[in-house]
Amino acid sequence: MFAYTAVVAPLAGVPFILHADLDAFYASVEQLLDPQLRGRPIAVGGGVVLAASYEAKRYGVQGGMSGVRARQLCPGLTFVHGHFSEYQRLADEVMAVFADFTPAVQRISIDEAFLDVSGSIHLFGPPPAIAQQLRARVREQVGLPVSVGVARTKSLAKIASQVAKPDGMVLIDPEHEREFLDPLPVGLIWGIGPVTRQQLADRGIHTIGQLADSPWHPLATAPTDDTRRVRANPRAGSVGAQSAFGRRFPTDELLTSVLGHLADRVAGRLRAKQRAGRTVTVRVRFASMRAVTRSRTTADPIATNLTLTEMALALVRQALADASPTHVDEHQISLLAISVSKLVDQPALQLQLLGPNTDSARWAVDHSLDAVRQRFGRAAVGYAGVALSPMRSVPDEFRELAEHEL
């Protein structure tokens, strides 16, 4: 790992952004909770690897990989069950530490955040010193390793934190950005994934410097041109849920049971935050892995299980009817998803004032079920016709960690 150690004199008007990223977060928490796991290759999960420790990553084990494949790559791998509520609690503690350094904290997932520290310099010193204090406090107070990138823009800070991993700090000096970036692989740029990386590689472009000097430069906004601000607590623009279930024929039983379950999750989250949405989108993935989407926008916002289920069912049937499978693998489907967007606030009071239309009656029913669940737990009331889904590949607690604030 290399770092610019020169302390940068704060340039007037130059913003300083930190990107702080907890290292192998779930796996690090498991190693924190159980000292016997420290220094060993571990994976959280079972059938699917949800997270891997650095010791396991060295063998090529990655999140999303099947457990079988992971064991092939790393025979000494230890699987542990996740302590999901601990992940949330410890990550929240880390964010609280961040907030001690600046109010301008934008959390972008459970385990990483941007901080604008431009206004904190007079309190804590130059940005690299702030980054090191922050890392030390997270280590002492929470016990977890965190890597931090320091730079003039969000994109640059994000690149810097990746270079800093594991457990390091990297500053990109605003006066030497190109020198720093040029030798790095293009894949480090936020927004350049496997597809774009391959397209660039086909044209002989592998480094950021080569990209900057090429005609394809506009493919991605240059990290140095990034003007996005650190925004505290942006609200989610959509809510969704999906379920993968291997290959199955799209029978009425399958569609109603899976869509009912998904609609229950999505609409329940909307009601819990007094929100509703006007656009319903479904996604159908065939056994061939080809996926299609169908969406519909309504005049009235939706937040009830039954209305959402009905709309989703109609859209999925439409998608299946349009498909006319030419491929044998498109007679069966492997995933269904529901997403609701164009969200609006919908306080309960406001809904009651709308009068006794169908959806407000449904809303009242759902709302009382929500109340029962709040008191006695989710399992207390099953959705009509939906026993607990027999094909859940990932625990609900894990799903909840990925949910964004509505």
Add this chain to the structure above:
DNA sequence: TCTGGGGTCCTAGGACCC
């Protein structure tokens, strides 16, 4: 052994209005 689940953003075409 086929490849989980939560999101965001961008593009492009068509409908519709002025």
Add this chain to the structure above:
DNA sequence: TCTGGGGTCCTAGGACCC
């Protein structure tokens, strides 16, 4: 009969991120 251009909303697909 044929013709313009701008703006907004909706739909579908896809890349990407954690």
